[in-house]
Structures are given as C-alpha cells and as structure tokens.
Amino acid sequence: xxxxxxxxxxxxxxxxxxxxxTVAKLNMTPEYRSGLVGKSKEFGxxxxxxxxxxxxxxVLMYMVLAAQFESFVDPITILISLxxxxxxx
Numbered sequence: 780x781x782x783x784x785x786x787x788x789x790x791x792x793x794x795x796x797x798x799x800x801t802v803a804k805l806n807m808t809p810e811y812r813s814g815l816v817g818k819s820k821e822f823g824x825x826x827x828x829x830x831x832x833x834x835x836x837x838v839l840m841y842m843v844l845a846a847q848f849e850s851f852v853d854p855i856t857i858l859i860s861l862x863x864x865x866x867x868x
Contacts, residue, residue, distance in 0.1 A: 780816075791818070791819065791822050792822070795815070795819060795822070795823075798813075799813075837858065840854075840858060841854050841855070841858060844857055844858070
C-alpha cells in the first residue's frame with residue numbers, strides 16, 4: 780500500500796488521473812493491482828452518484844415535458860436548447 784498527501788493547489792481528481800496514468804505505464808503483472816481507499820474511494824463513489832442523478836434528472840424532465848406538451852418531439856427540442864441558457868463566466 781502506498782499513501783500520500785496532496786500538494787497545495789492540486790485537486791484530488793487531477794492527482795488521481797496522474798496516478799492512474801502512472802500505474803498504467805508500469806505494466807504490472809497480474810499479481811499486483813491498484814485501487815483506491817479512503818477519501819479517494821468516496822470521491823469516485825460521489826462522482827458516479829452525481830452522474831447518475833444528472834442522467835435521471837434529464838429523464839424526469841423529459842417525462843414531465845412530454846406529459847405537459849403531449850408530444851415526444853417537443854421536449855427534445857426544449858432539452859437541447861437548455862445548455863444555451865446557462866450563463867458563461
């Protein structure tokens with residue numbers, strides 16, 4: 780087991796991405812494996828949960844709009860235009 784702390788200014792997602800790339804370059808034999816524990820593991824779980832909630836929210840919005848407009852096409856048009864309404868920085 781290898782453990783480390785984050786350097787100030789680095790985010791956990793960036794560090795995990797670098798670690799994954801480094802482990803892939805090592806070409807370890809099947810006897811060795813890598814995985815996450817602690818905060819890193821919870822970070823991965825929460826990211827998967829966020830993506831699932833986001834996808835379910837899109838499905839729910841589509842279902843509500845389809846029921847409201849009594850059409851299967853109109854909600855798609857509305858949902859496609861939704862990202863354009865997000866203000867940019």
